[in-house]
Amino acid sequence: MLPPIEPEVASANPKFDALYRDLCSNKLGANGTSVVDGKAQKERETLNEELHKARVESARRDFITRGLHDLAYTPAALPEELQDLVATVAAVLEGQVAEEDLLLLHDDVAKFKSNIKAITAALSKTQREDADLLVGMLDLDKSLTLETLPQAITDLRTSTSDARSKAASTRLALAQEVSALHSTYRRIMEASIRILEQTIHGAVARGTKAKAECLALVAEGMSKKLELQHGQLVSPIYSEEVQEALKGRAASLEKETKAVKGKVREAEERLEEYRKARGMEGMAKEYAEILGETERVRAEIERLENE
Helix, strand or coil, X not given: CCCCCXXXXXXXXXXXXXXXXXXXXXXXXXXXXXXXXXXXXXXXXXXXXXXXXXXXHHHHHHHHHHHHHHHHCCCCXXXXXXXXXXXXXXXXXXXXXXXXXCHHHHHHHHHHHHCHHHHXXXXXXXXXXXXXXXXXXXXXXXXXXXXXXXXXXXXXXXXXXXXXXXXXXXXXXXXXXHHHHHHHHHHHHHHHHHHHHHHHHCHHHHHHHHHHHHHHHHHHHHHHXXXXXXXXXXXXXXXXXXXXXXXXXXXXXXXXHHHHHXXXXXXXXXXXXXXXXXXXXXXXXXXXXXXXXXXXXXXXXXXXXXX
């Protein structure tokens, strides 16, 4: 009836494993009871039988005592004088009367014995009523009688014992299933941890990291190569000769631009002088000439800038 132990625990504790095997094989039965030899078993059976008889006798005594006590306080069950007498005897049986007072109740006990038939009849009637009530509680189909009540109680005890044995077997099977389930959970957790470790620190992760580093190096190399090719393509265009020629052309364009701007200023100064000297006479013609010269100069400036 002991719960099973895991193989890892047994292998790690050989002494405990030996004790467990000895208990399961030699000391305990399948139902959890102790295994003893024949002589000890016979002595135990004799003791159990005597104990059973003592329990039956004690139960009978308690049953009668309680019945007398209830009978003494049940209205109309007995005449009033007999009710007082039954109450006194019930108190004696329950041990509520001191030993030194028992001699004073000798006459009451004798009177009780002389009226035993009436008291027994009343007690049997109340007990039968209680038995009928018990039958009604046990038998919902109303098929049980008072005569079959002992057998019904015996059958009920047997079924209860069988149910307890079955429940014990079920608990043992459930414990084994739980142990197997825990083992499965442990294996799943171990596999999960192993897979997680391989994913984070294993060969796959290292290979992925190395591949990423390799791709990063390749990308960096391609970037350097493109920069080199760009420099090679640009170098003929921006050679020293080309740069010197461009600088010279820029200088000449700057000189021409300054000369043209000077001509524009001279033309504006001449126009101002004409205005002062001649007033408004002939201004329209001269203004038209100046505008034409200005447009020509601007066109020349744009041409120089475009070149």
